[in-house]
Amino acid sequence: MKRLSALFVTLLTAAGLHAGEVQVAVAANFTAPMQQIAADFARDTGHKAVLSFGATGKFYAQIVNGAPFEVFLAADDTTPARLEKEGHAVPGSRFTYAVGKLVLWSAKADFVDAKGDVLKGGNFNKVSIANPKTAPYGAAAVETLKKLNLLDAVQPKFVQGENISQTLQFVHTGNADLGFVALSQVFKDGKLNGGSAWIVPGEFHEPIYQDAAILAKGKDNAAATALLAYLKGDKARAVIRSFGYDLR
Template identity: 55%
Template sequence: MFRALAFCLAILAACTARAGEVQVAAAANLGPVMDRIAAAFARDTGHRAIVALGSTGKLHTQVRNGAPFEVLLSADAATPSRLVEEGLAVSGTQFTYALGRLVLWSAREGVVDPRGDVLRNGAVTKLAIANPRVAPYGAAAMETLQNLQLLARWEPHLVTGESIAQAHQFVASGNAGLGFVALSQVAENGLIARGSGWIVPARLHAPIQQDAVLLKAGAANPAATAFLVYLRGNAARAILRHGGYGI
């Protein structure tokens, strides 16, 4: 019995020794799904993902300033490409892990109609968006207003958050009556589950193509490579799909 116990402990110690950690910088829109992805990753691989959330622009700046991130999950495709060009990410590791979806959302039921006509006909209120200079969802919101020819109407009433997470908080708290947020922030099983909202048609803004890339700091870390492999697998894709992302 003691010999068998010693053997099991030896196997457990070997597995623990092989387990590692990866520092993941993730776009703020991923907040609602990253805990589930990290938990599933740990369960299935033994590795641990340490996740920091922020606007894509802010995360890019932090990487350039030496932050020890090893993987970037961006809210766009341009930032990972830029990091490769800057020598801060590993060439050939960039891929699209999700397609983001923009939603006009109110925390209250019955405020936003299924066609988004509230933008034209509803009472003017504060409209929350993420900073379009650093957050791709904010840029998509501005592009949507421009294509609807409603920017002039709403621009004086915009409330700008540093990230899509802060824009969502403005609306959830009632500080803004409406906001452009990520579907992932208000979705269950890919559908709006809280308040009322209009999923913005893809034709009204450029695709929100969300890419991942291995950063140079993680090039020698097996856990970083394992995380990117896991992100492309069925378990992570199912979590993303349930959270409201296109795959």
């Protein structure tokens, strides 16, 4: 029994010695699922993922200016591809970890109809939208309004968030009656977490392919490699799907 206990302690010590830490830049729309995945990742591998959340465009600027991030989970596929082309991401490490969905959401029940016709009526004070220059979901919202021929009518009512988290906060606090946010922010386990919503049809905007990549600073970090492998596994994919994302 003592020998078995000693062996168990030795195995735990060895696992601890090999456990690492990885600095991860995460698109704001993926906050809730990534927090859950990071907790599972730590329990299952011993590695710790240190998470920072924000707008994809702002992360790009920070990464090219030397920020210590080792893995990037973007809200698009173009930014990681650009980073790879410019030598800031490890070639061949990119893959699509989620396909995002845009939703028009209000904290008020029955305020947003199932077809989004509330936008045509104009009976709202403000609509929040993420900065389309730095946030892919903001760009998708602008595309949607153009598709509906409503951009000119709705644009004067914009309240612009720095990222998709701030955009959602504007709706929560009543600074906007409704907002274009990520479905994952208001959806869990197959149901809406209160309020009312219109899930924007995918044909109204370019697909929101969200790519992950190991950054140059993480090329020799085993924890970075382990995290991307974990994101491709069934357990992480189940979490991603539970927040309303599609998978490729």
